[in-house]
Amino acid sequence: MATFSFLAGNPQEAVEAAARSLVSVVHAGGRSTVSLPMVYPSGTVAAVEITQVGADIFELSDCGLAHAETEMIGGEHLFARNAAAVAQRFEVSAGKRTIYFTANLAQLAGAMADVAAASVQVAHRVCERISQRSESEIEERLYRKLIDVFGKPKVEQDATISGASAHKWRVSALVHLDGRQMAFEAVSNHHSSVYSSATMFHDLSLLDRKPIPIAVVRDKRAMGDYLRILAQAANVIQDDAAVETLKGLAA
Amino acid sequence: MSKSARNMVEFAGVGNTRQGPTVLLRTLAKSIQSRYAGLMPGPYHPLVEEWKTIAGTVEWSSPPASEDGAIDFNVPLDIGETTVAGLALRGKAYGHLPDMAVTFQLEVGQDGMRTRVPLIRLDWKPRSQWHQNPNKTRISGTHAHPFEANWLEGEQRMRRGNLPWAEKVAEFHAFSEVLDYAKNLFRINDIDLIPIPEWSSTLF
Numbered sequence: 001m002a003t004f005s006f007l008a009g010n011p012q013e014a015v016e017a018a019a020r021s022l023v024s025v026v027h028a029g030g031r032s033t034v035s036l037p038m039v040y041p042s043g044t045v046a047a048v049e050i051t052q053v054g055a056d057i058f059e060l061s062d063c064g065l066a067h068a069e070t071e072m073i074g075g076e077h078l079f080a081r082n083a084a085a086v087a088q089r090f091e092v093s094a095g096k097r098t099i100y101f102t103a104n105l106a107q108l109a110g111a112m113a114d115v116a117a118a119s120v121q122v123a124h125r126v127c128e129r130i131s132q133r134s135e136s137e138i139e140e141r142l143y144r145k146l147i148d149v150f151g152k153p154k155v156e157q158d159a160t161i162s163g164a165s166a167h168k169w170r171v172s173a174l175v176h177l178d179g180r181q182m183a184f185e186a187v188s189n190h191h192s193s194v195y196s197s198a199t200m201f202h203d204l205s206l207l208d209r210k211p212i213p214i215a216v217v218r219d220k221r222a223m224g225d226y227l228r229i230l231a232q233a234a235n236v237i238q239d240d241a242a243v244e245t246l247k248g249l250a251a
Numbered sequence: 252m253s254k255s256a257r258n259m260v261e262f263a264g265v266g267n268t269r270q271g272p273t274v275l276l277r278t279l280a281k282s283i284q285s286r287y288a289g290l291m292p293g294p295y296h297p298l299v300e301e302w303k304t305i306a307g308t309v310e311w312s313s314p315p316a317s318e319d320g321a322i323d324f325n326v327p328l329d330i331g332e333t334t335v336a337g338l339a340l341r342g343k344a345y346g347h348l349p350d351m352a353v354t355f356q357l358e359v360g361q362d363g364m365r366t367r368v369p370l371i372r373l374d375w376k377p378r379s380q381w382h383q384n385p386n387k388t389r390i391s392g393t394h395a396h397p398f399e400a401n402w403l404e405g406e407q408r409m410r411r412g413n414l415p416w417a418e419k420v421a422e423f424h425a426f427s428e429v430l431d432y433a434k435n436l437f438r439i440n441d442i443d444l445i446p447i448p449e450w451s452s453t454l455f
Contacts, residue, residue, distance in 0.1 A: 021389075024380055024381075026380060033378065033380070035379060035380045035381050039383050040413070041412040041413040041415065042372075042382075042396070042412060042413035042414055042415060043382050043383050043384055043385070043396075043412070043413075043414075043415040043416070043417055044377065044379045044381075044382055045379050045380070045381035045382060045383055045389070046379065047378055047379035047380065049378070061319070063319070063378045063379070064318070064319035064321060065378070065379060067319070068321075068343065068354075069413055071323075071343070072341070072354075072356055072358075072367075072369050072372070072413055072414075073366055073367060073368075073369060073413055074360070074361075074365050074366035074367035075366060077365065095318050096316075096318055097316060097318045097319045097321065098318055098319050127412065127413065130366050189408070190411075191411065218361075219294070221294050222294055222408060223408065224403065224408030225405075225408070226408070
């Protein structure tokens with residue numbers, strides 16, 4: 001573990017030592033690997049590998065670390081598209097598995113920073129995307145089931161509803177019953193999905209003619225404390241809920 | 252059809268009607284005597300706690316990926332006589348980097364999704380020199396991402412991110428030493444079936 005306790009008596013030296021440790025270089029096998037103070041979703045600290053290929057030409061690569069991060073969570077199919085978009089913004093290049101750049105000496109420091117920053121951002125973006133994708137998969141399954149139970153004319157997919165605040169909320173589906181509405185929202189196991197859904201359900205609950213609020217999750221047990229947050233404002237069901245459960249909520 | 256394959260099909264059948272792996276996990280959760288006795292076992296505890304064996308054979312991919320030299324494998328795991336749906340050991344190394352940058356990960360798939368949940372990971376001499384924990388402390392070199400450190404018991408869920416908490420482990424000098432350690436970390440009895448990657452010290 002990186003500790004500087006022996007420097008505790010000299011705060012300035014301790015700060016300088018800690019700051020210096022943020023960037024380190026290892027030379028091996030004709031390559032140099034530079035660690036930079038940026039962190040992937042796994043806690044891995046960004047590393048850029050540099051190989052000199054000419055008098056004033058250096059090839060830089062993120063070592064495939066962003067791709068490896070996406071691979072470990074099953075998001076490698078999302079790497080290419082996200083890597084291309086992020087790389088374009090940082091003006092570096094994206095391959096099938098790496099973020100890279102060819103730099104001259106004047107560009108070397110800036111290129112190290114940009115390759116690392118782009119790589120870390122790709123990994124975080126894919127992590128976020130996976131969370132959003134689980135919402136859309138829940139929505140698809142939910143929509144099919146609602147049509148089976150209530151009939152297509154009563155089910156409005158991807159609907160808009162106004163809350164007590166007059167804010168227009170987008171919900172996964174609205175089911176129009178005789179004089180009442182059921183508001184279904186797919187919620188993934190991610191803080192942004194849970195908190196935004198809970199806020200919406202609280203706003204809807206203040207309406208005079210409030211809809212029946214139903215949060216739909218994939219697995220209640222995997223939600224942990226998020227389940228309690230959702231349950232404060234909505235009924236919570238799993239996306240594999242039985243037909244009788246849906247009919248019961250409408251009763 | 253082998254016995255393992257038959258069991259896999261049977262559990263796949265369960266998954267067609269309800270959440271296959273989830274149902275299985277709940278069943279296993281009730282049956283195990285775990286070191287978490289007294290606590291409610293989370294959905295992943297049985298997969299971590301139970302001793303496992305490799306289902307089938309392990310072969311590193313070949314040739315290495317042309318862009319970064321990566322080689323890997325992904326092999327399903329048995330608990331008892333059952334090949335558990337979605338439960339797998341993943342391995343990754345680099346063909347041009349002998350005796351370093353090897354990762355093993357115990358993971359489980361999610362019903363109906365391509366994504367997976369990492370449960371435990373071991374990084375032997377990773378390419379990145381540093382790992383930073385959520386509490387801002389840093390460790391260097393070989394480290395493990397244990398399940399217990401990444402499971403929030405009070406909230407009954409995994410930490411956000413990708414197994415972000417890691418602990419320093421001893422440096423290993425040979426692949427066989429890594430497997431010896433990984434055997435107990437992952438609880439895989441026959442992990443020594445994993446062959447040494449075909450390394451060469453040149454890229455491409």
